[in-house]
Amino acid sequence: MLQERFWTMLKQALxxxxxAVTIYGGKSVKVISQNYYQNSxxxxxxxxxxxxxxxASMNxxxxxxxxxxxxxxxxxxxxQGNAINRQDIKSDVASSLSEGNAVANKKDDWIVCYYNDEQRA
Structure with a gap:
């Protein structure tokens, strides 16, 4: 499966x-690749x-x-490694980064979020 190969190669490169890479959304690359198509x-x-x-002593x-x-x-x-909402940290850190362009950037539990947009080069 192409998606499994993508995650495997990316994980290995990192x-x-x-x-210190960890997988989330499942226990292995194979599982997350399958879950993506099976989950709601x-x-x-x-x-x-x-x-x-x-x-501020947070990861x-x-x-x-x-x-x-x-x-x-x-x-x-x-x-425990779970993403959490820390508006104070988001406010401090995000101001020193370029503005995110992904929809998730507006969510409280992301400091900043991007996706590749060749139109914004």
Whole structure:
């Protein structure tokens, strides 16, 4: 399956760069690739994530997500690795980044979120 190959290759490339990558939306690349097509529309958030730093003693993680589009961005994670809403951190950090262009950018649990838009080059 093409999607499984995409996630496998991306995960391997990130790990080769020393990233501590974890899968979310399922237990393995194979499972998330299958779940995307089997889950209902509201349950299609799958992808990879890895920590990029800390802010105000909270972990900031890079998420690479598939929900209709492949998009990527930063989220605050709790001690269990779950994305959480921290408006104070979002306000502080997002102001130093270019504005996100993905729909998820407007959600409270994303600091910033992008998708590839060749029209905005």
């Amino acid at each position: 790990e080769n760069q020393g990233k 529309k509201g349950n299609k958030n799958i992808g990879l994530k890895y920590p990029v730093g800390q802010y 900031i993680c890079m998420y690479i997500n598939l929900y209709s589009w492949v998009h990527y961005g930063l989220r605050v994670c709790d001690e």
